[in-house]
Amino acid sequence: MISDTQTLLERRAKLLGPNVSTFYEEPVHLVKGEGVWLWDAQGRRYLDCYNNVPHVGHCHARVVEAIAAQAATLNTHTRYLHEGILDYVEALTDTFAAPLDTAILTCTGSEANDIALRMAQAVTGEMGVIATDHTYHGNTMAVSQLSRTNPPPGGYWDHMAFVAAPDSYRPLGGDDGMAHAQAFANAVQEQIDALAARGHGLSCLIICPYFANEGFPTLEEGWLAPAIDAVRKAGGIVIADEVQPGFGRLGTHFWGHQKAVITPDVVTLGKPMANGHPVGGVVTSPEIMAAFRTSFRYFNTFGGNPVSAAAALATLRVVQEEGLMENAREVGEYARDGLRDLAGRHECIGDVRGSGLFFGAEMVLDRDSKAPATAFTKRVANEMRQEGVLLNFLGIHYNALKIRPPMPFSRENADQLLTTLGRVLSRVPLEP
Amino acid sequence: MISDTQTLLERRAKLLGPNVSTFYEEPVHLVKGEGVWLWDAQGRRYLDCYNNVPHVGHCHARVVEAIAAQAATLNTHTRYLHEGILDYVEALTDTFAAPLDTAILTCTGSEANDIALRMAQAVTGEMGVIATDHTYHGNTMAVSQLSRTNPPPGGYWDHMAFVAAPDSYRPLGGDDGMAHAQAFANAVQEQIDALAARGHGLSCLIICPYFANEGFPTLEEGWLAPAIDAVRKAGGIVIADEVQPGFGRLGTHFWGHQKAVITPDVVTLGKPMANGHPVGGVVTSPEIMAAFRTSFRYFNTFGGNPVSAAAALATLRVVQEEGLMENAREVGEYARDGLRDLAGRHECIGDVRGSGLFFGAEMVLDRDSKAPATAFTKRVANEMRQEGVLLNFLGIHYNALKIRPPMPFSRENADQLLTTLGRVLSRVPLEP
Structure with missing residues (x-):
């Protein structure tokens, strides 16, 4: 029935x-x-x-077979050794430019962004976070602090700051793309200054490099450079949330940050990573990974398990080979x-x-x-x-x-x- | 090779x-x-x-077949209607006493505890949290605040408080079990008072009802009652983390809180829930669920998807039928x-x-x-x-x-x- x-x-x-x-x-x-x-x-x-x-594609045979075969063989966690996670992280990081050579696998993009914020804390020693004001990065208590469309009950933490998301159809600074870019960079700088006035050093700017939830504005190559410069000058790092634009979706580049011609310090991944199997991830440099791994003990029971790694690897291979x-x-x-x-x-x-x-x-x-x-x-x-x-x-x-x-x-x-x-x-x- | x-x-x-x-x-x-x-x-x-x-059991055929069959049929999210999540939540909540009749499905126990803390905030309007001091509840930024064995860099939030975990082999208060229980309740009351002195009302006590990470002490029936009474008297709720003792593992009862003869307000689930497929969950009363759902928008892309629900249902049925x-x-x-x-x-x-x-x-x-x-x-x-x-x-x-x-x-x-x-x-x- x-x-x-x-x-x-x-x-x-x-x-x-x-x-x-x-x-x-x-x-x-x-x-x-x-x-x-x-x-x-x-x-x-x-x-x-x-x-x-x-x-x-829904129910792609190669991914379904990879899941079924590995689920029937072994599914355990990373406190035992297994080649699956290593083969996948190798294949995944091959799609990034150096130094984005290491990864943590999680189960969701929310978990990935929750880690990324702590990587920024670990490597900068600071807490201040700047995000765009019409974004969504996930659902954990910490990551929910990044959402302006769904304000957290109890209010925002004092070290959170927001800038207006770019709107290429109604650009601040008028139709000159680089004036629009400079207006965005100025807004970032204002928030860096405002955080400093509240006693917070800058840990990171977190953005979707395609501003997917903000309406995927058309931005010129180099548009983000002035804002990124301001962040780096203030000692912060850049987190690119590739949950939506990544894995070749934008057609011209495998990653949204490559299309935007920026080099983020940390990249977060989620939704499409394993075609629906719960897999997310964080890709970063060995230096930032070491700072995080030294400051925070982190273990994720399901993260990077053999079935998840097999599903993710099959998905990546299909993108590449088809x-x-x-x-x-x-x-x-x-x-x-x-x-x-x-x-x-x-x-x-x-x-x-x-x-x-x-x-x-x-x-x-x-x-x-x-x-x-x-x-x-x-x-x-x-x-x-x-x-x-x-x-x-x-x-x-x-x-x-x-x-x-x-x-x-x-x-x-x-x-x-x-x-x-x-x-x-x-x-x-x-x-x- | x-x-x-x-x-x-x-x-x-x-x-x-x-x-x-x-x-x-x-x-x-x-x-x-x-x-x-x-x-x-x-x-x-x-x-x-x-x-x-x-x-x-590793690679149980019935669970593997449920995963493979559903992965080949449909895997999408809860913004479309699907019977899988409903059939599973019905079967799951059937194992709990009323009013624990509703659930959110997540991908990990960490996500479940991250939600549970917010449920406590939503229903009490307070922030204070008491946990035991040798526990582990997961890996998100918020849930990491509950770990004393791995102190969070940057320190604990002001509204976190801890009590010594019970040790039945070296009991506080001596070998009289109820003196030990009262000593634990007194410690909880001291932390309620300490939180109040710092300006924080009590939102919850979160415990593993089996104190699994603390060394699963032998506790008499009713041992937890005085502590629970103190929590409820202060307006807080009780979160039982059933990630380790749940799903019949303790032999005598399906859930650890049933063995401990307590009725928690919120129960969190994880690891064994779908035999290794990334599934976690939160079970609570309609009242607390409504408070959470009204205060927080919550959506989890992978949570409760058809494959996860099929894996979880097969696991539950095997526990019951075998x-x-x-x-x-x-x-x-x-x-x-x-x-x-x-x-x-x-x-x-x-x-x-x-x-x-x-x-x-x-x-x-x-x-x-x-x-x-x-x-x-x-x-x-x-x-x-x-x-x-x-x-x-x-x-x-x-x-x-x-x-x-x-x-x-x-x-x-x-x-x-x-x-x-x-x-x-x-x-x-x-x-x-």
């Missing part, structure tokens, strides 16, 4: 408690996934244009061209942007005022779901369609997305 | 950094596991008397009888204690002085490893052999453990 939506929602409320978030006004009850496709309990098929966790980064670039460009065509027919599309298979369109009430069409965007996402295409919306004003499909997404899939979106945009009235 | 130990240790140091802990002077390079057995790269078989993560709790009681009693026999021949065994398949013996230099034989105990654990039996040591003085095997451990396995231990105790000189 297949439970209906209302029954499932009632069971959730009873067993999981209130306020457990779901996507869409009518949540989707999924039962099966394969490649870029998902199926609901009624057998209806959806094109997945949103989920980055199944990075190499050319998924190249596919992301090629199909992403094709899809953005299609979105720009749609923009020629739909005034609501104010800006088309993105890189590889992480892109979208900012919806506005009026192209001159750039007033965000927030309610409209939400309606569009819900209508798309009804039409069998799963995507979502985010950004500072929650008016950017967020398209971030599994990496085997094809031109044909892009055509379906664009055709459906055109139909929905023609139908949904543009209202505030 | 099979890497030798030295090569693996060098690769670990290079790829994972310094101070990554291993068990034993000569670490074990494992390649295969089945039931209570582990094999190293040279094909040598070890009897696993230590690992609680593979709760129902009678593993009953086996733990029966074999645990048999093994403790054997340890007491050994104590008749070996003066070094000062105390034999434990419950179900979590037991051990405290090693002393002299039964009158009860001086801990710490170096000797370490040597015994290493010699046991050389003899093909894996166990470890812990406790306040690190002189308690810790025996905590996979739950299908048999009388025959216990015989091998006892015979080997007898041989090692006869051979290793008792030196401080």
